[in-house]
Every structure is written in structure tokens, then in C-alpha cells.
Amino acid sequence: MTNALATVIIVVSLAAAAYALVTALRNRAMGWGHLIALGVVEVLLIVQAVLGFVKLAGDEGPKQPATFIGYLLAILLIPAAGAGWGMLERTRWGPGVIVVACLAVAVMIVRMNQIWTGNG
Known part of the structure; x- marks a missing residue:
């Protein structure tokens, strides 16, 4: 894992959650801005996955990488699932799904970093 990239992902993800929360509190449906924010999160996660697999191939990372690989693959599904579900839900709960x-x-990402460093 790259700590700088992990920090960027966390910050962007929390900013997207805050944006979606404001939209939900204003009783509005999901819009293009939410899709763009989720797209940015997804691109960052893909970069993290590629770097993670490259480092794992180079004998870096946890001694037993199965859990880390599971997180690395599963996390890629979350923004896409949130976008799909948010688009289907045309009420204020669509942005609520994006917040979650x-x-x-x-x-x-925090948990993956713990696994990577061996602190968890």
C-alpha cells in the first residue's frame, strides 16, 4: 500500500460522502456530481489495486496476503454498487446510499493499511 495514495483516497471518499450527505439533507436525488465523485474514488481505488498487486508480487506487504487481496478486490465493487443503487433510488435515500x-x-482503506503494516 502507498500511504500517500491511501490518504488521498480517504480524503476524497470522505469529501464525496459529505457532498452526498448535504444532498440527502436537502431532500434531493442523486445527480451527475455524485457520479463524478464516485468515478474519481473508483479510479483512485483501481490505482491502489494495481500498486497493491505490484508490491505483493515484489514480496512486499503482509506475510499472509489473502485477507488483503480480498479487501483489495472487494473495495472496487463498492463505488459501482453505490452508484447503481443511488441511481435506482430517486429519493433523498439515493445520496444516503452514496454516503454509506x-x-x-x-x-x-484504513483496515487495508492495518493489514499491510501488520498492526491488525
């Missing part, structure tokens, strides 16, 4: 998805991404 973005918070889940931030928590999973």
Missing part, C-alpha cells in the same frame, strides 16, 4: 458507500471505502 463512501464511508465504507474510507474504513476499508
Whole structure:
């Protein structure tokens, strides 16, 4: 894992969650801005996945990488699932789904970092 990239992912994900929360509190449906924010999060996660697999191939990272690989692959599904579900839900709860998805991404990145460093 790259700590700088992990920090960027967390910050962008939390910013997207805050944006979606404001939209939900204003009783509005999801819009293009939310899709763009989720797209940015997804691109950052893809970069993190590629770097993670490259480092794992170079004998870096946890001694037993199965859990880390599971997180690395599963986290890629969260923004896409949040976008799909948010688009289907045309009420204020659509952005609410995005809030949960973005918070889940931030928590999973923290957990992946713990696994990577051996602190968890």
C-alpha cells in the first residue's frame, strides 16, 4: 500500500460522502456530481489495486496476503454498487446510499493499511 495514495483516497471518499450527505439533507436525488465523485474514488481505488498487486508480487506487504487481496478486490465493487443503487433510488435515500458507500471505502482503506503494516 502507498500511504500517500491511501490518504488521498480517504480524503476524497470522505469529501464525496459529505457532498452526498448535504444532498440527502436537502431532500434531493442523486445527480451527475455524485457520479463524478464516485468515478474519481473508483479510479483512485483501481490505482491502489494495481500498486497493491505490484508490491505483493515484489514480496512486499503482509506475510499472509489473502485477507488483503480480498479487501483489495472487494473495495472496487463498492463505488459501482453505490452508484447503481443511488441511481435506482430517486429519493433523498439515493445520496444516503452514496454516503454509506463512501464511508465504507474510507474504513476499508484504513483496515487495508492495518493489514499491510501488520498492526491488525
